[in-house]
Amino acid sequence: MGAVCCRPQPVDFDGDVNLFHFVLLRCVGKGAFGKVRVVQHKQTRDLYALKYINKVKCVKMKAVANVIQERRLLEEVDHPFIVNLRYAFQDDENCFFVLDLMLGGDLRFHLERLGSLPEDTVKFYVAEIASGLAFLHQNRIMHRDLKPDNILLDERGHAHLTDFNIAVHFSERRMLTGVAGSMAYMAPEILTKRGYTYSIDWWSLGVCAYELIFGRRPFRGKTNNDLTHSIAKDQLKFPEDCEKKCSRQGMMALKALLEREPSKRLACKPRSEGYEEFRQHPWFQSIDWEILESKEMKPPFVPDSKKANFDASHELEELLLEDNPLKAKQRRANQDNLSAEMRQMEEQFTPYDFKKMHRRSYYPHNQHIVSTVTASESTGALVASRPATPATTDQRSDRAMVRQNGHAAFDPSDSPMREKVMSEKEHF
Known part of the structure; x- marks a missing residue:
């Protein structure tokens, strides 16, 4: 009984x-x-x-x-x-x-373990994440918190963008002004409050690529004010041994992504022209984009399945x-x-x-x-069905204040978005 x-x-x-x-x-x-x-x-x-x-x-x-x-x-x-x-x-x-x-861990974990990553490995991750960003932007979504912590590898070594906690829809007719995201990866137009749109994600991708290749960020500061000044004003410099770690084409791509003028930034031309410009950049000459976007390109690094990543x-x-x-x-x-x-x-x-x-x-x-949505019963994966988000009214602008830990917290009085207060170690 x-x-x-x-x-x-x-x-x-x-x-x-x-x-x-x-x-x-x-x-x-x-x-x-x-x-x-x-x-x-x-x-x-x-x-x-x-x-x-x-x-x-x-x-x-x-x-x-x-x-x-x-x-x-x-x-x-x-x-x-x-x-x-x-x-x-x-x-x-x-x-x-x-x-x-x-199961492959995030790129912050691997960066801290290895110090830096080979250029070809970084180029592969950048290409895959760029494909994801282009899809988001096509559907009028900007991520706003792209950083190594939010790039996860699957067990085969493919890169995936995660953490949409402060992602938001955008309208090209009305720019946002809220200071949101992780400060070290914010584009200058966010910090100077000039108004911004999806082009900020491409800047963040440039910061990530630079950090993964050279083991340090391109713009730094001991305080929030110092960091803001560095992002907004400092000349982009490469380490003395940069040629040992990155090709000339790679450094050209980093410069183009870290262009302070959004309209001149790589991948930021109107409509789909920007992503096509990105794909045609000399740095990606070795990438077969059709094979890459079908997930058939072999990743240069496969995480060790016997270890906790x-x-x-x-x-x-x-x-x-x-x-x-x-x-x-x-x-x-x-x-x-x-x-x-x-x-x-x-x-x-x-x-x-x-x-x-x-x-x-x-x-x-x-x-x-x-x-x-249709599903594959064997894998649980979605069969490709990409929703088209209709372009309707303008997204309301949002305002924010920067916390001392380098993240931003939304002012709830003017936005449906609220606080995000997470340290570099506290990420999903």
Whole structure:
């Protein structure tokens, strides 16, 4: 009788997705409001990354609108070099993002381990991320926080862009003015508050490429003011031994990406002309773009699958220090006494299942269905179906203040976006 009593309840895979659908495996990361761990879908056996955000912490940091914005925006994204959303749901304590699993670690981890990366390896990553950026910009989305921490490798060594926490839709008719992102990677037009659009992502890609090749950033400062001045005014210089690490064509590409005038910056010509200019740059002469974008080009570096390509202390902390470990729980029936913020999450952080849901556009505040998702049952990957985001009204401008840790926090009075206060080590 006891065995029958303790038998787990069967999982309803036909109902809305929830934590009962997954087996919880190891913890692989930690962020501002929660953690990231590997999970396995009980029905399909597919592995994913589960990012979960504590609701109470989210409310305290005034980041509710940010989380909802990320959830909605990810529903519009589907690309081979982006960490795509597969499922979204919530329980009484957390909001959950189930994402493509990247077992190869982030480029910050590999950069700190190796000091710098070979030029050909960096060129490969830059080309793959550029393909992802071009897709985002085509759909009027700018990332705004491109840095090595937010570039993840899969187990084969392909690069993927992640962390859409401060990504936002843009309109070319009205520039944004909010100071948002990680300061060392911000374009000068952000810091000088001249107004900006998608061209800032290409500047950030240039900073990343420079740092990965030479092991240091092109513009530095001991204080925020010093760093701002360096980004806005200092001449771009290369290390004395630069020719040993980077070809002449490579340095030309870095200069072109780190051009302070956005209209002259590499890849920033109107419409699709900019990306075509990028692809035709001499540095990428060896890249077969059709093969690369089909993910058939062999990566120059394959992460060691026998080693943890992330900080193993996250797993130890989960085992020894977590007083409220994550587990699947039935939801409370009574939801009448929720605060306004909790109610907002309850109503707007809606369930998402990439195998069941129609994709929607939330640009800027509509819900037009733009394409239907189909799935590969064997891999859990999306069959290419790229939604076109309609160009409608202007995105509201946003304002922000820069924190001392080099990140920006939104002023919620003028934007649906809220705070992002995360150190270089605290990334998803």
